[in-house]
Amino acid sequence: MQPVDHTYTALNGRLLLENSLLNKGTAFTHEERTELDLHGLLPPRIETLEEQCHRAYKSFSIKPTPILKHIYLRALQDTNETLFYALLQRHLQEVLPIIYTPVVGQACQRFSDLYRRPRGLFIAYPDREHMDAMLANFRRNVEVIVVTDGERVLGLGDQGIGGMGICIGKLSLYSAVGGVTPNLTLPITLDCGTNNQELLDDPNYLGWRHNRIDDDAYYEFVDMFIQAVKRRWPNVLLQFEDFAIHHATPLLEKYRDEICSFNDDIQGTAAVAAGTLLSAAQSIGKSITDMRVAFLGAGSSGCGIAEQIIRLMVNRGLSDEEARSRFYMVDRHGLLTDNMTELHTFQQKLVQQSASLPDALQNQSAFLKDVVEHIKPDVIIGVSGQPGLFTQEIVEMMARNHERPIIFALSNPISQVEATPEDIIHWTEGRAVVATGSPFAPVEYNGRQYPIAQCNNIYIFPGLGLSVMASGATRISDGMLDKAVETLAKAAPSAMDPNGALLPSMENIQQVTRDIALYVAMQSGAEGLSPELSEEELKNRIQARFWEPTYRRMARTVV
Numbered sequence: 001m002q003p004v005d006h007t008y009t010a011l012n013g014r015l016l017l018e019n020s021l022l023n024k025g026t027a028f029t030h031e032e033r034t035e036l037d038l039h040g041l042l043p044p045r046i047e048t049l050e051e052q053c054h055r056a057y058k059s060f061s062i063k064p065t066p067i068l069k070h071i072y073l074r075a076l077q078d079t080n081e082t083l084f085y086a087l088l089q090r091h092l093q094e095v096l097p098i099i100y101t102p103v104v105g106q107a108c109q110r111f112s113d114l115y116r117r118p119r120g121l122f123i124a125y126p127d128r129e130h131m132d133a134m135l136a137n138f139r140r141n142v143e144v145i146v147v148t149d150g151e152r153v154l155g156l157g158d159q160g161i162g163g164m165g166i167c168i169g170k171l172s173l174y175s176a177v178g179g180v181t182p183n184l185t186l187p188i189t190l191d192c193g194t195n196n197q198e199l200l201d202d203p204n205y206l207g208w209r210h211n212r213i214d215d216d217a218y219y220e221f222v223d224m225f226i227q228a229v230k231r232r233w234p235n236v237l238l239q240f241e242d243f244a245i246h247h248a249t250p251l252l253e254k255y256r257d258e259i260c261s262f263n264d265d266i267q268g269t270a271a272v273a274a275g276t277l278l279s280a281a282q283s284i285g286k287s288i289t290d291m292r293v294a295f296l297g298a299g300s301s302g303c304g305i306a307e308q309i310i311r312l313m314v315n316r317g318l319s320d321e322e323a324r325s326r327f328y329m330v331d332r333h334g335l336l337t338d339n340m341t342e343l344h345t346f347q348q349k350l351v352q353q354s355a356s357l358p359d360a361l362q363n364q365s366a367f368l369k370d371v372v373e374h375i376k377p378d379v380i381i382g383v384s385g386q387p388g389l390f391t392q393e394i395v396e397m398m399a400r401n402h403e404r405p406i407i408f409a410l411s412n413p414i415s416q417v418e419a420t421p422e423d424i425i426h427w428t429e430g431r432a433v434v435a436t437g438s439p440f441a442p443v444e445y446n447g448r449q450y451p452i453a454q455c456n457n458i459y460i461f462p463g464l465g466l467s468v469m470a471s472g473a474t475r476i477s478d479g480m481l482d483k484a485v486e487t488l489a490k491a492a493p494s495a496m497d498p499n500g501a502l503l504p505s506m507e508n509i510q511q512v513t514r515d516i517a518l519y520v521a522m523q524s525g526a527e528g529l530s531p532e533l534s535e536e537e538l539k540n541r542i543q544a545r546f547w548e549p550t551y552r553r554m555a556r557t558v559v
């Protein structure tokens with residue numbers, strides 16, 4: 001009888017050390033080294049995981065730049081995943097900006113230069129006839145996929161196959177925060193070409209050197225991929241990530257009822273932003289149903305966030321029409337109105353009726369400044385991907401209009417933020433309720449420290465993944481996302497104390513993620529999208545599924 005708390009492997013010697021999921025490096029014990037033919041291949045000292053973490057943290061700390069720290073961590077991940085995640089868990093707050101936004105943005109931009117070892121799948125358009133074979137080249141069991149086509153990476157535009165960096169980063173967080181076993185995750189890049197001339201001209205670019213395919217060719221390619229995923233992993237959770245505006249919503253709408261899937265930029269961002277807004281409303285003692293909200297950027301995230309807040313307002317008693325009338329979506333060409341002809345379908349649902357607008361906004365393209373001046377929104381949300389558009393004039397006007405203006409500058413990475421928290425706090429004399437998409441240090445103003453909430457979908461997607469894994473949900477419904485919003489808002493310190501932070505701290509993010517997983521799973525059960533299980537049963541399943549980075553005794557498979 002083989003002990004059940006052992007991990008069994010048919011690998012030994014160098015092949016075992018090269019398998020990042022199984023490798024323990026210097027933590028292989030004497031017995032394991034004997035049994036698995038490792039003697040001589042490792043330095044003689046045997047370390048504990050804790051000792052390895054100390055050593056790895058020291059190496060990490062002395063790297064002089066954020067990108068070198070990122071490269072170090074990615075190399076560690078490719079060498080020993082248990083150690084990588086143990087390090088992440090012990091230093092999450094410090095390491096998060098390195099493996100995720102903002103530094104992951106640079107890693108995507110320099111993906112080909114930095115490329116060292118294979119991770120995930122690159123599915124290139126010219127290879128499409130081999131779709132099933134490509135998926136079969138990966139491990140048999142996969143439960144979570146993050147897929148991109150790299151066309152809108154953060155606010156950095158088309159990065160071609162560099163988008164893979166984002167998928168790797170997101171899945172690292174599924175494991176570090178959401179307890180999803182790393183060997184069940186799969187990052188995928190659909191290489192549809194690139195329209196980024198710099199990449200096309202770069203002799204080192206590792207992607208398909210071709211302009212992007214579009215229209216029928218694009219949708220047929222994506223469909224070949226989705227059908228192949230369904231054949232190989234019918235129960236997988238598939239996250240669409242960083243697709244450009246013209247593909248993101250059509251793909252979500254096409255596939256959300258066909259495969260268990262969601263779009264992180266639309267729905268994940270919507271849930272975190274709506275949760276943060278609920279929390280901000282609690283802080284300033286105002287109901288969201290009394291608020292008017294203006295957006296800068298009416299793209300995938302902007303319209304997704306607006307639709308989620310509208311659902312919240314409707315759940316709290318407003319009619320759909322009343323709720324929609326409170327939204328002012330400003331895009332590149334100005335405020336969206338019913339006079340505009342070339343809007344995406346998802347934007348058409350969020351237009352203002354020009355006849356009901358104040359005169360000053362009727363006969364011209366109104367921009368954010370005009371909307372803030374004439375509508376006096378309680379909230380402005382930036383998801384334009386363009387830096388600096390929350391100007392001093394606009395922010396000061398917000399502060400004149402409201403005692404506690406709510407200002408969310410959510411574009412990533414830091415280089416693209418609409419206004420820095422430092423500026424917003426100063427321009428509003430410390431009165432603004434601020435959130436950003438990337439992490440910012442607390443702002444010091446008039447002897448007071450203002451912590452800045454990181455309103456990022458990291459608060460949502462790991463919980464959705466854990467929920468699906470624990471419950472076996474087959475779809476991600478709006479009702480499930482609404483539960484995530486409410487659970488997040490309830491977990492915010494501001495729910496207890498108006499001066500408390502808008503979002504739970506990163507130190508508590510694992511617990512928040514478990515709570516989100518639980519309430520989302522209860523909702524999927526109530527909607528018939530997963531077996532209806534008791535709260536207790538679901539908690540037990542979440543606990544049982546939650547992977548922790550620890551070493552197990554490793555032994556040779558007995559054949």
Ligand SMILES: NC(=O)C1=CN([C@@H]2O[C@H](COP(=O)(O)OP(=O)(O)OC[C@H]3O[C@@H](n4cnc5c(N)ncnc54)[C@H](OP(=O)(O)O)[C@@H]3O)[C@@H](O)[C@H]2O)C=CC1
Pocket residue numbers: 152153154155156244245264265266269272296297298299300301302330331332333382383384385386389410411412413416436437438455456457458
């Ligand atoms: N905090 C978080 O968790 C998240 C943050 N984001 C960030 O949000 C940003 C946008 O993402 P996403 O919505 O998916 O991207 P999209 O491209 O779908 O949307 C961006 C929109 O902003 C518009 N825009 C561009 N320039 C201006 C301008 N000068 N004034 C007004 N609008 C403008 C674009 O118009 P056009 O198409 O004509 O250029 C487009 O409609 C990115 O920076 C991303 O990193 C996204 C997801 C999550």
Ligand SMILES: CC(=O)C(=O)O
Pocket residue numbers: 101153154155242264265411412437456457
């Ligand atoms: C956070 C994220 O998903 C984005 O900026 O695209």
Ligand SMILES: [Mg+2]
Pocket residue numbers: 154241242264265
């Ligand atoms: Mg994204």
